[in-house]
Structure formats: structure tokens, C-alpha cells
Amino acid sequence: MPLDQTAKSGTPFSKVGTRPLRPDGLDKVTGRARFGADMTAPGMLIGRVLRSPHAHARIRSIDSSAAEALPGVKAVITAADFLDRQDEHRDILVNVMAREKALYDGHAVAAVAATSAAIAREALSLIKVDYEVLPHVIDVEAAMRPDAPILHDNMFTSGVEPRPSKPSNVAARYQFGHGDVQAGFAAADVVIERSFRTEATHQGYIEPHACLASVGSDGQGELWCCTQGHFMVRDISAALLGMDISKLRVTASEIGGGFGGKTTVFIEPVALALSRKAGRPVKLVMSRAEVFRATGPTSSTSVRVKMGVKRDGRITAAEAELKYQGGAFAGSPVELGAMSAFACYDLENVSVIGYDVVTNRPKQAAYRAPGAPMSAFAVESVVNELAERIGMDQIDLRLKNAAKEGTRAAYGPTFGPIGLIETLKAAKAHPHYAAPLGPNQGRGVACGFWFNFGGQTCVSLNINIDGTVALAVGTPDIGGSRASMCLMAAEELGVSYDRVRTVVADTSSLGYNDVTDGSRVTFASGMATIKAAREAVKKLCARAAAIWGIPEDAVVWEEGQARPAGPNAGAFPPLSLREIAAMAPKTGGPIAGHCEFNAENAGPSFATHLVDVEVDPETGRATVLRYTVAQDAGKAVHPAYVEGQLQGGAAQGIGWALNEEYIYGPDGRLQNPGFLDYRIPVASDLPMIDTVIVEVPNPGHPYGVRGVGETSIVPPLAAMANALSAATAVRFTELPMSPPRVLHALEARRMAQAAD
Amino acid sequence: MAARHVRSIINGDAVEFVCEPEESLLDVLRDRLALTGAKEGCGTGDCGACSIILDDRLVCSCLVLGVEAEGRRLETIEGMAQHGELHPLQRKFLEHAALQCGICTPGFLVAAKALLERNLNPTETEVRYWLAGNLCRCTGYDKIVRAVLDAASEMREGRHAA
Numbered sequence: 001m002p003l004d005q006t007a008k009s010g011t012p013f014s015k016v017g018t019r020p021l022r023p024d025g026l027d028k029v030t031g032r033a034r035f036g037a038d039m040t041a042p043g044m045l046i047g048r049v050l051r052s053p054h055a056h057a058r059i060r061s062i063d064s065s066a067a068e069a070l071p072g073v074k075a076v077i078t079a080a081d082f083l084d085r086q087d088e089h090r091d092i093l094v095n096v097m098a099r100e101k102a103l104y105d106g107h108a109v110a111a112v113a114a115t116s117a118a119i120a121r122e123a124l125s126l127i128k129v130d131y132e133v134l135p136h137v138i139d140v141e142a143a144m145r146p147d148a149p150i151l152h153d154n155m156f157t158s159g160v161e162p163r164p165s166k167p168s169n170v171a172a173r174y175q176f177g178h179g180d181v182q183a184g185f186a187a188a189d190v191v192i193e194r195s196f197r198t199e200a201t202h203q204g205y206i207e208p209h210a211c212l213a214s215v216g217s218d219g220q221g222e223l224w225c226c227t228q229g230h231f232m233v234r235d236i237s238a239a240l241l242g243m244d245i246s247k248l249r250v251t252a253s254e255i256g257g258g259f260g261g262k263t264t265v266f267i268e269p270v271a272l273a274l275s276r277k278a279g280r281p282v283k284l285v286m287s288r289a290e291v292f293r294a295t296g297p298t299s300s301t302s303v304r305v306k307m308g309v310k311r312d313g314r315i316t317a318a319e320a321e322l323k324y325q326g327g328a329f330a331g332s333p334v335e336l337g338a339m340s341a342f343a344c345y346d347l348e349n350v351s352v353i354g355y356d357v358v359t360n361r362p363k364q365a366a367y368r369a370p371g372a373p374m375s376a377f378a379v380e381s382v383v384n385e386l387a388e389r390i391g392m393d394q395i396d397l398r399l400k401n402a403a404k405e406g407t408r409a410a411y412g413p414t415f416g417p418i419g420l421i422e423t424l425k426a427a428k429a430h431p432h433y434a435a436p437l438g439p440n441q442g443r444g445v446a447c448g449f450w451f452n453f454g455g456q457t458c459v460s461l462n463i464n465i466d467g468t469v470a471l472a473v474g475t476p477d478i479g480g481s482r483a484s485m486c487l488m489a490a491e492e493l494g495v496s497y498d499r500v501r502t503v504v505a506d507t508s509s510l511g512y513n514d515v516t517d518g519s520r521v522t523f524a525s526g527m528a529t530i531k532a533a534r535e536a537v538k539k540l541c542a543r544a545a546a547i548w549g550i551p552e553d554a555v556v557w558e559e560g561q562a563r564p565a566g567p568n569a570g571a572f573p574p575l576s577l578r579e580i581a582a583m584a585p586k587t588g589g590p591i592a593g594h595c596e597f598n599a600e601n602a603g604p605s606f607a608t609h610l611v612d613v614e615v616d617p618e619t620g621r622a623t624v625l626r627y628t629v630a631q632d633a634g635k636a637v638h639p640a641y642v643e644g645q646l647q648g649g650a651a652q653g654i655g656w657a658l659n660e661e662y663i664y665g666p667d668g669r670l671q672n673p674g675f676l677d678y679r680i681p682v683a684s685d686l687p688m689i690d691t692v693i694v695e696v697p698n699p700g701h702p703y704g705v706r707g708v709g710e711t712s713i714v715p716p717l718a719a720m721a722n723a724l725s726a727a728t729a730v731r732f733t734e735l736p737m738s739p740p741r742v743l744h745a746l747e748a749r750r751m752a753q754a755a756d
Numbered sequence: 757m758a759a760r761h762v763r764s765i766i767n768g769d770a771v772e773f774v775c776e777p778e779e780s781l782l783d784v785l786r787d788r789l790a791l792t793g794a795k796e797g798c799g800t801g802d803c804g805a806c807s808i809i810l811d812d813r814l815v816c817s818c819l820v821l822g823v824e825a826e827g828r829r830l831e832t833i834e835g836m837a838q839h840g841e842l843h844p845l846q847r848k849f850l851e852h853a854a855l856q857c858g859i860c861t862p863g864f865l866v867a868a869k870a871l872l873e874r875n876l877n878p879t880e881t882e883v884r885y886w887l888a889g890n891l892c893r894c895t896g897y898d899k900i901v902r903a904v905l906d907a908a909s910e911m912r913e914g915r916h917a918a
Contacts, residue, residue: 021850028858029846031793031833035859038792118776204893206797206805207859256795257861257893288798477896479856640853644895647858651896675802675891683897684886 015491016703019640022483023501024254033254036210036226037285044212047274047284048120049267050127051294052102053134055147055360055668059102059129062110064414066126072119075278076127078110081244082273091329092390093240095363096269100608102131103328104360105150105669106293108266113274113282114455136360136668140302141171143359151358169331169358174338176411177351178301184317184349188308190389195304196378198717198735199661200325202297203367204652204680208257208288209295209659213271214281221248221272226255226264229515234507236600237269248272251506258395259652260735261368263515266295292673296365297565297662299324299332303378305341309386313400317349318342318410325357326364332356333364333371336451339411340465340714341375342689343449344420344606346399350410359699360668368516368649369450369710373656373717375595377735385731394445394722396427398608402447407491419632419696420606426630426692427608441614441625448607448714452707453518454599454700457525458511461489461532463540467578469493471529472505474513475521477711479648480641484522487637488703492533494560495577506712511596519707522637523698524599530702534568536593543587544575601700605708607631609650609715613723622658622724624685627673630692639693647689653716655681661736765827766791767835775822781808784822785832793833793862797891803892807863807870808832816889833862836869844907844914845869852903855893864890868904876912880905897908 027033064076079097088708098107110127114120127205135149142148143222147424148169156164159173211225221243230250238245255262271284302323308316320341326332338354402421402755408414427433427445437443462470471489473727475481482502489500514520541555544562548555554569555562561574584591610628615621635641659679663671672678697704721732730745766789775784780799785791785808794817797803800871801816808817809831837841845868848854855861864887870885871878878886883904884897892900 019853022853024858025850025855026842028861029842029849029856029865030837031791031862033858034792035795037786037796205857205859206803206891206893207857208793208797254859255857256797257857259893285796287801288803480853632912640899641856644853644856644899647896647898648894652893674800675798676800680891680893681896682888682891684881684888686884686897688880688901689896689898 007177012228013491015487015497016635016637017639018487019638020483020497022480023486024477024482024483030660033258035207036253039212039224039253040283041212041214041281042316044281044283045115045278046117047110047271047282048124049270050110050124050288051111051290052098052105053106053669054102054131054133055105056134057102058134059098059100059109060132061130063541064110067112067123070119070123071125072115073112073123074280075113075274076110076123077273077277079183081277082240082269084577085239089236089239091708092236092265093756095329096240096265098279104362106290106362108270108294111270111274113278125544127553133443133749137169138359138361138668140300140323140357140359143325143357151360155358170355171358172356174335174354175352176338177698178408178410179349181319181349181351185308189311190386191306191308192382192385192389193304193306194382194733195302196381196733198301198374198377200300200361201298201656201660202292202678203259203261203365205257205259205261208286208291209262209267210285211268212281212283213268213275214270215276217279219243219247222588223248223250223268223272224253225250225268226232226253227260228255228258228478228517230476231474231507231512232263232515233265233268236265237272240269241272249506249508252504255476255478258478259368260517261296263366263517263548264296288675289673292678293670294362296327296371299326299364299374301374305378305382307382307386309390311390313390313392313397315347315401318345318347320352320375320379322352323357324354324371324374325359325361327361328358329363330356330358331364333366337371337375340372340449340451341379342410344403345445346403346407347410352410368652368713372448372450373653376446376448376714377717377721378728381733384445384722388496393510395424397426398447406526412629415604417696418604418606419694422694422696423606423608423630423632426694427610427628429668430610430627430628430692432610432626432690437612440617440727441612442723442728444611444719444721444723444726446609446718446722448711450605450711452523452602453520453602454524454602455514455520456512456598457528458513458596459525459528459532460510461529461536461593461659462582463536463577465581465584467499467581469495469500469501471500472510473502473525474505474510474713475516475525476504478516479645480638481521481525483641484526484637488526489533490530492530493537494557504670517727519709520602523602523701523705524623525707526637527599527701528595528597531595532593534593535595537593539591539593540577540580543580543584543591546587547575547583548572603634603698603700603706605632605706605711607711607715609719611719611723613720614728615724615727615742617746620739620746622742624654624687626687628690628692629712630694631708632694632696632706633708634698634701635695635704636693638706641709642680643691646691646710649712650689650716651681651686653713654686654720657717657720657735657737659736659738760823762823762826764828764830767832777823779822780818781820781822781825782817785817786906791832791834795859795862797859804867805860805863807866807890809866809870814867833866836865843869844910845904848903848907852897852899852906854899854903860890860892864892864900872908872911876908878908
């Protein structure tokens, strides 16, 4: 579809860009909205999962006879109740239920369904698992050492020639880049090389995973669950259980946050297996501790970055080595981290190498712009140091090297129209950038990039007899996307916003939809909605043509009405959508538009963040004083929810920078599986977060839309580190910059100064 | 232990229920009374998603036992809109787009109502500290704080007008 920034024939948008109330809003402010754990079924049992207390252990045997004998227990399952697949589903199968080994603290080993939660809990205590505890490894660097405990005997590093002769914990090696970095460094006036570390952080959605499964003796199943992708849940669950896909219908509940963490399955196949065995519906809800111990946080990382610059500010070369541990299975987001590391820069010489490493931690799951914040933390920290060393303004150095249309990205493609420079200029022009700073205060800048995804998408748009519109999409609404879909459909059809109702349809009602991820929904489901609406408009025009007895191509659609295309077409009063809809039964039956496609050309999004912090020299506590986000949205369909994405990503990044971390004991057990000890930002930790929405249209979408959800978490880690460094004159290279760590750095600086 | 018989007033209605002595009030509300507006985000009083008002006191219902509701007056999110009309806080949350996923919203609304019943003219800082027991992972709190301040302002004007 060609870019049509004004929607139709030169007229400006009338709906897109406004801020109507969201269609699901009333239910969510009155408690009526039904989330994962809010559903019940007649005869429902309660499921519970038994989890490994060991970081790494061989499972010699599981004796569940005592649990099965407990009155009220209706089913006990282990790995034996799933298909023993050796295909591409192997890792997820083993993660859902441990087979030969428990690979991390919290790994599921068995599950029960009982008539009450209390009986289910008691049953878990009666299951006897005979473990042979094995040596474990938690740290990414330690896992790469030759003497590290090996998790998988069949893991031979891919991407290395020749193929290694011995198994290791390095699943894969990736490499990107172009040019001659050695020549580039030789041409530089200043070269800086530093190593950085980030800790694993959890997506921290407030709603724990929850589902209600029901499988009948006829093999047909129903599943209600909170997920970012119910089609994905259906297909994977069916594969693990050996069911036909057509026999499993999955309905997505309202979802209480995901941020990538609900793009895979954990308890859903378990609940289905329990229900199949018990012959009754089973509800399975994770506790918060289970969420932390057994669902995917993102990687912890170790990153080395080297960059060279000339005195005039031109970056001559950039090199990075990234090591990301992704928990007990291959698939850390290191490849995306490596691809995005230098995406903000127009570089002649660039080289990035990434290692995907396994450790005895829960299998990582996607977390908002997976992989990108960590590499951006390292790169954007070094860029600031380069600016300091050559005495150049931190925004000016970025402007001088910024990626723009025509830049060949380090990961291969050449960028089309992108908005990085516009966000940098917006940040520089913002009053925030010129505001004075006080003692112990510092200002940080950082940029960020996200690819944005398209993907498989299917929607159905039906014109009702009263002229209202029913739109069915297959991408769970995680932050207000139903409002955006209603706006785009209303824009195309020329009807008011409140005459369109968008629902997230179940898996039996639509073709396959990829999960809500990669900032794809407003772009891809939005484009599908526009295409479906245009198909419906074509049919509405055809009905009008038939009513008038003129050719179809002699009818145009304007402002929600069919009109004769011109004087030659005939003189007929316009027919509104409502009028044509009312006549539909007599003019050919229902009127609908559909779209099923694989969305491409998502159009990357860039952002520049500004932050001021004050560091208390007595305690090491950093307070965020002011925060401004400038980000390219292409076209903001519902600006209030775009702002919300920018603010939410910034807040999560601030938490990652200052407080959040997975803390393991020497026994390999997670020590802080709760919100008290894993501290996400609260209202009193943050200031208002200013936003500037930049709109550089994406030529891949008819309205110019770019996804906005993920880019906003990429810059904050580095922006915060740059601000703390400016405030304290200490360069921070490890996250989180928690008070003890900052205080330690300040004391080391004071000692060094005293020694001088 | 035998189940206990409990009588309470919930959102103005007399309610009787039985529950186990160890059962949390949140579980009673959700599983026995089908009042699922209060959410369990943690079960340990850290997230505030289960906030309710118990005899004028804001509490995490996951930290209260069901039997403690005996003879007490409870307000939950389900009782916040009166006679089909949204409370000003509910309206302002919608107008300010102060929710994304919405799982924390009932808890925030109940907590914010408890604040405005004590202080109808809070500063931004007072709002932020009062709501510090409610976690939101989506919004960064900006629009939530604005919605509460705006609702307070509207309610003050309404009081002057009345």
C-alpha cells in the first residue's frame, strides 16, 4: 500500500490523531474486565505446580503415589504426560516440565489438580522427587569458561567454523558489520574501550500468569488465558499434547501486562494436561514467586565496546563484543542486541560479535526491545565519554554521526526515512536541555533504536444492519490498541469512532495471528484493519452502484457516504453507510471486509532521552529530577496512548538502571522472588515524564505509522548512567546503579582524591 | 479447622459467607463472592492491586483474613460507581488515559479515593507518596498522578458549588 499520509485524497485525518476514550475503559475502571485469573467453570479444579529447589539436578525418580492417594486429588502429571518431541518444540517442552534434569531453581517437575487449593498444596508436599544435585553456573562469563558445568551435552556452538569438538554453554556466535575497524581505529584521535555489565531484570507485569483449561473425553479443548498471543498458545500447546490444532480453542483474556514475558507458554500446556487427565476444568494461576523464579526475565550481560573518534567529532570505527546469558536454553536476545548496538550511527567501519550463552537460570523471555537496552547502555555510555574527551556537546556529537535515510546499518539493511535526527533536534530544542543544574546533579542523553516487527495478521470487519461496525482482531490488546483499531476503521469508513467496536477474537474465529510483540500491533493489525475497511468500502460502493443501476467504478466513497463519481455518473442523492447497511439483506447479504497478510516494512523507530538526576553523596541514592522522551511515532494514531508507551518504557528503563536485579545465592537459588526485594519504580520514585512525539512517516504504512512500544526502553539505561556520571564524575559501567554500588564508587573516588 | 460463618456489609449490601479460618479476604472476595475487581498481583501486600477500604481504612485485602470482615464495612471497586454514574476518579482515569493494561487500575482507584476522602487538595508529592503502595508497570505513573490531581480539583469545585 502506498503511503497516504492524509488518508484519502488530500483531506486531513478526521479521527486518527484524536484522543477518544478507550472502548474497554469502562470495564477496567469498574472492575468488570475479566483477566486471566477472573474466570471460573463448573466443576473446576485447582492446579498447582511442583518446582525444583535446585539450580541443576538430575531427576532420578518421581514418586507421586502418596499424592495421588490423597482424597480430593484428581490428577498428577509429570513430563511423561507430554509428547517426547525432539523437534523445534523440544526446548519449550523441557521448559514447561523438566525431563531428565532440573535446569534452574523453579523449574517445573510435576503438577497436581485437586478440588481445593489447600489439597493441591498438600499433594505437592507428598510428591517425592529423588534429585542428584549437580554443579551449577549462574554468571555469563563463568558459564563460558572451559571448566564450567555443562547444561546440555548436545550443545555445540553454532556460527563457528569448524564446528567445535566439545559441547559448551555457548549456543551460538553471531557477527555483523562492515568496513575495516582496525583502519578506523588507526585514523581516530581518541579511542575508548570499556566493559559493561547488566543484571537480569524481569518484565514485572502485575498480573501473574493464569489460565483455565478444559479438555473433554472427545479430545476437544478450551483454554482461557492471559497471553500476548493466543494463536501461539494454541499451536504450541497442541504440539506438546499431541492434539489437532482444530480441536483446541484459545480465548485471550484481558491481559495485565506482558512486555514480552507472555509471548510463550509456561502453565497453559500443564493445565491442559491436568484437565485431560482429570476430565474436569482446571484453573492454574502462578504465585508472584513462581513468576519470578520460573518465567522469563531478560538476559544478564557482559559487553565490551570500543569506539574511535576524530577531534572534529566524526566516529571512525566501532566494535563490540556481547555476551548474553539467556537462562537454561539457547535463545538469548544477543543477536538482536548485536544488530541494534550501533544502529543509531552512520559508520564506515563497524564490527559486532555476540555470544548466546546458557546458564542455570529460568529460560529468558522477550522483554521490551529484547537485547537492545543492554548493548545501547554500553554504546551510548562510550559515545558520551567520546564527547567529553573531545569537548563536544553530547547531542552535537550524536547529530554529527546520526543514522539517516541512506545509512547502511551495521546489521545489513540501508535505512529508508527515519527520525533519529528529528528526535535529537527536538531534545536539543527542548527547554529541558537548557535548564540549569544544581550541585550533585547531572544530565544524561542517550539514543535508542528498535527494528519494529510486522508479521502474520488476520482481521475481519463486519458491517452490521444498523450501520455499526464489528471489527475482530487476533492480537491481544496490551495497552489500548482496540482504541487505535477503532480510530483507523472509523477513519476509512467515515463513521464516528463510537460506531466501531473492536474485539480480540478467539482462535477459532480468525486466521493465524502472530503474537502481540515487536511493537507490531498498531502497525500490522492497523494496516490489516485499513485494508479490510477498504475492501468493505468497495463492497458498499458496489451495493450503491447496484441500487442506482450504474457501474461500480462510477461510485466513490466520501465522508461515510457513497456518491456518484461525477456528473456523468448520474444524479443520485448520496447513500450513507447506515442506509446501505440497512438494505444489505435485499442487495446481496452481509457486507464485510477481510484481510490476511504478512505485514512487512514496519519502519524502525528511534528516540532520544534526556534525564537529570541528583546523587546524594551521603547515601548514594540517585533521584530522577526530570525526564524527557523524544521519539518518532511515524504517525500517532491515539497520541495519549503513544505518550503512555513512551512514559512506561522510560519508567521501566529507570528501574533497570537504578534498582532491579536478579540476585542469586551461592546455592543458585533466586533470593529476591517478590516485589519487596525486587524493587520496581513506584510513584514516589519518579517525576512527570515529558514526551515529544516526532512524526516522520513510515512509507510502509498507509498512514505512516511506526510501532512505538519498545524503543522507549532502549535509551534510559545509558541516559541514566550518563547522568549519574555527570553528577558524580565517576563513570558507571555496571547496572543497577543501586545506592550501595553508587556509594561504593563515590567512596573509591574520595579515597583516590585523598591519595593524590 | 471448620469453616466460619461471617457477616459483613459490602458496598452497602448485607453479605454472609463461610470461609476457612486461614483464607484471605481477597480469596473470599474473588472466589466465594465473585467480586473479582480486586486483583492478586503478589499476595504479600507489595503491589496494592487488591486494595479495598475496610471501615474507612485502606488495606491490601490479601493481608486480611476473611474472618476479620465479621461485622465490618467493606468498599471494593465494584461499589465505586454509584447509581450508574462513575466516580470522578474513574472518569478522570479514562479521560487522562491513566491505564494501559488495567490490572492495577482497581487498586489505584480505591487507594486514590481513600486519599481524597482525607485530603481533597493533595500536592503532587502527596499523591505520589500515598500511591507508592500501588505498583503500575505500564504507565510510569505520569497520567495516573495527573488524573488524581484533576479529579481532586473537580471534586473541590463541586464542593464549592454545592
